[in-house]
Every structure is written in structure tokens, then in C-alpha cells.
Amino acid sequence: MVVRPGGRTGAAEPRTGHSARIQISGLTKRFMTPSGEPFTALRDVSLTIEPGQFCAIVGPTGCGKSTTLGLVAGLDRPSAGSVQVAGAEVSGITKGISFMFQADALFPWKTVLGNVMTGPTLTGVSKRAAIESSRDWIRRVGLSGFEDRYPHQLSGGMRKRVAMAAALINEPEILLMDEPFGALDVQTKAIMQTELLGLWEQTRPSVLFITHDLDEAVALADRVLVMTSSPGSIKESFDIDLPRPRGSVQEIRYQPRFTELQHQIWSSLKDEVERAYARTAGAA
């Protein structure tokens, strides 16, 4: 039984979490380019993400990874095929979802508290409860004392933490992440990855995580999907059997099993990256 996140009240007691299954079958998405040519971004993508699974998608630039997320969120309609979340066909905005973008989609005119509060406010939680749970989440991402700052007063890593708190406060069943740490420097990125894993293990939503960074995918995910260059389709799926909890992301990289998996996936991904690169280089 799936409970809507909006129905929950403020204070964040530790919970076992609930998460939804994502079933994508025969998904195709075509766009019309400005010159009037149809362009197939996704072709016949089928995949299932089990409840609570952390699934990473890697693939070359422009293979329709972001398009897939948009379709799961219900921001866009498929041209063919279907997306089901928790057994229901996606039509309109999917319930119980949070999105995290590469550009931190924070409101520059709201304080840290205001940004984190947006989620509960929109789902109709009372203001007091919203403030209470926002403070709790700000504490969880280690930003206590920064509630009244505006985003421009924070560092890149701190803004990501705010975005993470804002995405997780509604305790989503599904977390969609579109290269969330793409713009961070290497050290900050590693810290944020470790924190994301820590927070995810507390609430365990299903995660669809898009990245260019293969190390990131292997370090975080239960499963890594390799997509082909456009039109995008699923090329291969790899189960990542590194034990959980994984602890520090920096440490995992030195495990022999990590290297082994990383190699396997890279040999699959390499062809696609090269193909995509040859195409863009040819076009340039």
C-alpha cells in the first residue's frame, strides 16, 4: 500500500521508508526539431526499478537520459510505450516524486529555510509543521545555523545540501537525480555522494540517478544501466554487489571489486561514448 507523502505530518521520526516500483516498457520519445525534422531521443526503453533500488544510468551526452527522467516525473508525455509508477500509469505529474537537477534549482529569493519549506508548503502541510520538519532536515544535512542565509551566500556544496534537504523533506517514494553533483569540484562531490548515501539509507526511496561519471555510478548504485548513444536505449545492466552500507565513497574506490565492476561497465560504455563523440566531432 502506498501512502501519499503529503498526508504525513511534520516531525521526521525515523522510518523504514516506503518506495515505489518504476516500470518502463517500450518507451519511445520523439521530438520535433526546430527545423521540422523528427528526432528520436529514446527508442523502445524497457526497465524495471524495484522499490528502494538505487539505479544509476550512464551513457554518452545526448542519449536521452534526462528525457527518461522527465517522462518518469510526468513532466512530459511518451510518444509510445508506458511508464508505470507504483502500478499506476503516469499521467500528469507523478505523485511522491522529488527531482534534483545539476543546476541547483533553489529559489534565489528564499532563505535556506524558505527553500526547504517549499515542498511541505506545496503539499498543504501547516506552516508550523513545515518549519519544524525543515529545521530538522537542515540539521540533517549539516546546515544548522544557516537557516536565514540566501543561496548566493552559500558555497556550491552547501547549496547542494539545501537542494538535497528540499528534495528529501517530502520523503519521496522516488528520487530522480539528473547529474546532481556534476558541477561540483572533486572533493566536494565525494563528500556530497557520501552524504547522499547516508540520507538515502535512512529513508530508502527508489532512485534513478543520471550521471556521466562512471565511478560515481558504481560507488552509489545497486544497479548501473548503460545507455546507447542516440536514439537512447538500454544497452546493458550491471548489478553492483558491493555491500551496504558503503560508508565513505572515497574508500570504496580502492576495493578490488569496485575496480573490476568499473572495468566491466567501462568496456560496455566506451563504444557508445566513442560513437557519440565521433558524431559530435563530425558535426562540429
Next chain:
Amino acid sequence: MSAPSPVGGALASTTVGYEPGPGDQRDDEDRVRQSALRMRRRRTVRLWLARGGVAVFVIGGWQLFTTWGLVDKFFYGQPSGIWDSLVQLFAHGTAFGSIWEDIRVTMTEAIYGFVVGTIAGVIAGLALGQNRFLADVLGPYIKVVNAIPRIILGSIFIVAFGFGTFPKVLLAAVLVFFIVFFNAFQGVREVDPNLVANVRVLGASPFQVARHVTIPSALTWIIASLHTAFGFAIIGALVAEVLGAQHGVGLIISQAQGRFDPDTVFAGMAIMAVITLAAEYLITLLEHRVLAWRPPASSEPSGL
């Protein structure tokens, strides 16, 4: 300038040891801070001297050239004459009564026009910015109306609505409307699509998207336009008064024009300029208040 700072001296005399202690460091920092302060003060003084110099050069040059007869003061006025007519206006009023009454009338017209034009512009800009179809339908017509020299509408308004307050308010409002409208429209178009996607995923209704994203985002643009818009509200009110009125600074100006009295025309200009500057200052205060979230302009924390 070369005298040692008293604080630094006191600290130096207490740290007589041979190794550099924390006192020395504080002493150093103090010195750096003091010299930075001194440099900034010196820069401010120079800035204001230079600004004063520009005013003296322009007004003094004007005065001299007209006194020497190189420029004819019959056509171009004279600063001392402008000052005399300002004194005359404020001390004895005009043929129609006190100058304050005229200022009050003009300001009332300008402010009403400003408020009406701003509200209409914001509403139209937000509506069209969010509705692509409506914007595409009305777009060419708005361009046409914008291309019309709208100040001429003043003539029509005077003919249609007489010499009262209403046509002045209307002309000011029309001028203000287009400025605010285009900025509000552009502001809505510039909204970060990620932010919109984000709140939609969180379950926001179209009304909530407007309240949480579109309007705050467009507000930067709208407020930026208010500076220009207020200037245009004054222009609208003045021009309409020049075209035909019973009261107002515009009337004083047009009467002075009829008497070949450039000094009083300039005096009217100066009065309105002071008022506009004051209004500008108030709008800037409002801007800082409403847009407190914005990062400081890159020039503000200038290097010391």
C-alpha cells in the same frame, strides 16, 4: 597622515619581547585596516571634489558665457536668472496661486498615472508572459501600439476629456504601462525552467507556480522598470499640462514659454528634477527592501 596610530603605539610598547607575539600580528592587522580606511576616505573626498567641479564648470560656464554675451540669455536663460525665478516662484507664487499647489497637482497626476500604469502593466505582462498563445496573438498589435509616439495621445485625451486631472493621469498611465508591461513580460519569459519543473514535481498548481516562481522571479525585472517608469509618469503629466491645464508645473512652463521667459521654464524643469530624484531615491529604497535576497553588485565589495 604620518602620525602613528595611538592603538598601534600602545600595543607596540607592551610587546617588548624578542619573538613576534600575537600582539604584533594584531598590530599589523590594525595598521592595514587603518591605512585602508584612510585610502577609502581620501578616495571619497576626491570623488566629491571632482563631482563638485563638474557642477561648477557647467553652471559657472553657463553663467559666464551668458554674462559675456557669447550665448544669448534671452534664448538660453542664465543660472542666476533661474535662481531668481525659483525664489520668485516660491516666495510669491504664480498668477494662479501658490507654487506648492501646482506641484501638488502635477505630483498627484503623475503618481496616479504611475500606480494605474504599473498595476495594468504588471497584470498584462504576467498574463501574456504565461500564455504563449495569447502572447502570439497580441504580439504584433502590441508592437504597433508601442511604435506609435504615444505622447501625441495627450492631444486626443485633452480634446476628449478636457482640462481636468483625468487626461493627465491617463497619459502618464499609458507611458508607464508599456515600460512596466515589457519588463514584466520579459521577466516571466526569463524564469528558470528548472525551478518551474521543480515546483511542479512537488505538486504545485498553476497558481502556486505563479506565486512561488513566476512572480518573484519577474519582480526583479518589474522593479528595475519602475525607475524609468516614474520618470515617464512625470513626463506624461507635464506634457499633458503643457497641452492644456488649469493648474500644474506644466502650466507654469507653458505660460513662461508664452512670455519668452526661459529662466522660469528652466526653474520648472529644476523643480521637477528634484522631485524625480527624490522619487528615484524612494524607489531604490523599495528595491533594496524587496530584493534583499540578491547578491550584492560586484562593484560593492571593492578592493581596498
